[in-house]
Amino acid sequence: MPLQDAAAFAASLPLARAMREHAWLYPAVETMHIVGFAVLVGAVAMFDLRVLGFGRQLPVCALARHLLPWSAGSMLLVLPTGLLLFLADPAALLANRVFLLKLALIALAGMNALAFHTGPYRGVHAWSARAPGRAVLHALLSLGLWLAVLASGRLIAYF
Known part of the structure; x- marks a missing residue:
């Protein structure tokens, strides 16, 4: 099934129609999506800032x-709300x-997190107050990627 056919099928689903036709449904779902992203990116940013050396105590x-349970829990909000927003106009x-x-x-942010957790974070118990250079690079990349995700999410409406 070509991508356009899949998009047309998704747009024809009753849930997709509801997202388009009910005045308050789309804004409510979008608000929940933003709340989920705020929790996710907030938790990630706090952790990344600690890896970068802030709050060494x-x-x-x-x-x-x-923070990990907050990040994981927020994904339970971000993913389904994102899918609902997508269904409103997939094409x-x-x-x-x-x-x-x-x-x-x-x-890319997910791959960076995976590389961090399977790489430098495995030796976290041996870290001094300062994180090793590879961990710092992952933290900087993480902050940049998640800020770019937020910015691009906001810009979708303008392109």
Whole structure:
């Protein structure tokens, strides 16, 4: 099934029609999506800032134990709301370069997180107050990618 056919099928679903036709449904779902992203990016940013050296009195492991559940939980809000927003007009979003950029940035941020957790973070217990250089690079990349995700998400409406 070509992408255009899949988009047309998705747009024909009752849930997609509801997203387009009910005056308050789209704004309510969009608000929940933004709340989820605020929690996700806020938790990630706080952790990344600690890896970069801010708040050194707080152990990295303790902060991770506190923030990881918030990050994971926010994904339970971000993913379904994002899918609902996508269903409202899949053909237009698939043709929107900024939307595609947002998806690519999310994928890169996820790969960066995976590389961090399977790489430098595995030795976190041996870190001194300062994180090793590779961890710092991952944190900088993470902050940049997530800020770009937020910016591109906001810009989708203008392109």
